[in-house]
Amino acid sequence: xxxxxxxxxxxxxxxxxxxxxxxxxxxxxxxxxxxxxxxxxxxxxxxxxxxxxxxxxxxxxxxxxxxxxxxxxxxxxxxxxxxxxxxxxxxxxxxxxxxxxxxxxxxxxxxxxxxxxxxxxxxxxxxxxxxxxxxxxxxxxxxxxxxxxxxxxxxxxxxxxxxxxxxxxxxxxxxxxxxxxxxxxxxxxxxxxxxxxxxxxxxxxxxxxxxxxxxxxxxxxxxxxxxxxxxxxxxxxxxxxxxxxxxxxxxxxxxxxxxxxxxxxxxxxxxxxxxxxxxxxxxxxxxxxxxxxxxxxxxxxxxxxxxxxxxxxxxxxxxxxxxxxxxxxxxxxx
Numbered sequence: 001x002x003x004x005x006x007x008x009x010x011x012x013x014x015x016x017x018x019x020x021x022x023x024x025x026x027x028x029x030x031x032x033x034x035x036x037x038x039x040x041x042x043x044x045x046x047x048x049x050x051x052x053x054x055x056x057x058x059x060x061x062x063x064x065x066x067x068x069x070x071x072x073x074x075x076x077x078x079x080x081x082x083x084x085x086x087x088x089x090x091x092x093x094x095x096x097x098x099x100x101x102x103x104x105x106x107x108x109x110x111x112x113x114x115x116x117x118x119x120x121x122x123x124x125x126x127x128x129x130x131x132x133x134x135x136x137x138x139x140x141x142x143x144x145x146x147x148x149x150x151x152x153x154x155x156x157x158x159x160x161x162x163x164x165x166x167x168x169x170x171x172x173x174x175x176x177x178x179x180x181x182x183x184x185x186x187x188x189x190x191x192x193x194x195x196x197x198x199x200x201x202x203x204x205x206x207x208x209x210x211x212x213x214x215x216x217x218x219x220x221x222x223x224x225x226x227x228x229x230x231x232x233x234x235x236x237x238x239x240x241x242x243x244x245x246x247x248x249x250x251x252x253x254x255x256x257x258x259x260x261x262x263x264x265x266x267x268x269x270x271x272x273x274x275x276x277x278x279x280x281x282x283x284x285x286x287x288x289x290x291x292x293x294x295x296x297x298x299x300x301x302x303x304x305x306x307x308x309x310x311x312x313x314x315x316x317x318x319x320x321x322x323x324x325x326x327x328x329x330x331x332x333x334x
Contacts, residue, residue, distance in 0.1 A: 002026025009219035030172035053295035069297035078115030106141035107262025110307035139172035144261035165189035249326035263311040
């Protein structure tokens, strides 16, 4: 389940000093943790609900376990609860077993959308009322460059319904400590954590002990929060440059999200433009992105959208890349 010293440091740093350590699991990265959760709950033919679009790695993992993934559209405040209710009730009435909702509420991958506080509260109420567990994937919430931080779904559930264990949260360190830090930890129901631990022991026995002690010492010395602040200061100009370049160069008919953090944003193109085909053309101009169709459940793909990442290129490269993409889109539109 993980190193006791590390768990103690994580509880203090994450603001849960009284959390039972038996409700925590240390894993080799968030993707592994998500797999253990899914492997614990899913049987072949079960249904997983997720935001649409959503993280490709999780969609693939659920599909590999024989589950059917169904997407729920989002608006500017996050997942659409009316559509969620309609789809959930319809699936259950048809006899399908909907095992959980997978959500990335902060600076969502790939859209960059953050769920509003009222939407988070309404989602918790809905899932408690409908007995729908939530798997909260949290790689990005601390990469906030402006605005007020929002409580996680896990924290809200603890405050609103302390007697329930409706939310399991996976916290990744690869985005806030370093890309090579294959380390994540999970907070959730004690029995569920025990069952996830059993799967972890079958797959890789235990997470790396050296990495656990390194992270524990990093937390103990108080290095984590200054390190995250430095990362945010580093990324913020990249986001502002991309948003400014999009506003300057993009033709009419192109829409994009405007996140306050994270590392992604989402472009919506006119319906007749296929981003998969655009990708091939853009590569000829030395511009790259991820076509949006890759982020939808199988059979629900949308092709007039794409994901941009601003964390790697320089500000000059961002500006030039957006201009080249905009010029290509202008040609296609006209």
